[in-house]
Amino acid sequence: MGTKQLIGALGEDFVAKYLLNRNYEILDRNWRIKEGEIDLVAITEFGVVVFVEVKTRTSVAFGHPLEAITKEKAYRLQRLALAWLTINHKWGFEYRIDAAAVLISKGEKIEIDYRIAVL
Numbered sequence: 679m680g681t682k683q684l685i686g687a688l689g690e691d692f693v694a695k696y697l698l699n700r701n702y703e704i705l706d707r708n709w710r711i712k713e714g715e716i717d718l719v720a721i722t723e724f725g726v727v728v729f730v731e732v733k734t735r736t737s738v739a740f741g742h743p744l745e746a747i748t749k750e751k752a753y754r755l756q757r758l759a760l761a762w763l764t765i766n767h768k769w770g771f772e773y774r775i776d777a778a779a780v781l782i783s784k785g786e787k788i789e790i791d792y793r794i795a796v797l
Contacts, residue, residue: 689734689780690717692788696778702728709762716758727773729759731796734780743779744793752797 694704697720705727706719718730731751733743747755755775763769779791 685736685782686732686734688782689778690732692780692790693730693732693778693792694718694720696790696792697728697730705766706762709758711758711761713761714754714758716755716762719762725771727759727763727768727771729755729762729773729775731755731775731777732780733777734782736782738781742791743781744777744791744796747777747796756797 690707694707697704697718701723702720704718704720706716709716709719716729717732718728720728720730722728731747733746735743752775759773759775763771763773774795775797777793777796779793781789781791783789
């Protein structure tokens with residue numbers, strides 16, 4: 679696994695813990711079909727299915743991590759969410775798409791910018 683993948687995995691682990699601490703249950707990680715991948719799928723204690731796009735960076739030199747979510751990426755996330763709901767027999771469940779920007783700086787300091795319902 680390359681450095682970029684390790685950083686991404688670290689960011690996803692951090693976001694998964696962040697969600698668990700808020701009484702979410704993780705249903706899926708790195709769910710993949712031909713059209714793309716969903717980083718995290720969780721469910722809130724109120725039964726809302728949450729699809730989370732995680733962007734992890736070690737610096738903001740190239741902009742805020744969430745700026746990497748283009749309109750095309752947003753539409754793909756929407757389609758992937760609907761596919762996941764269908765395949766996992768959760769059609770009709772309330773759902774939302776969240777985004778999490780994780781910044782890992784030198785000295786292992788980790789910051790999270792979690793945005794609810796970005797779409």
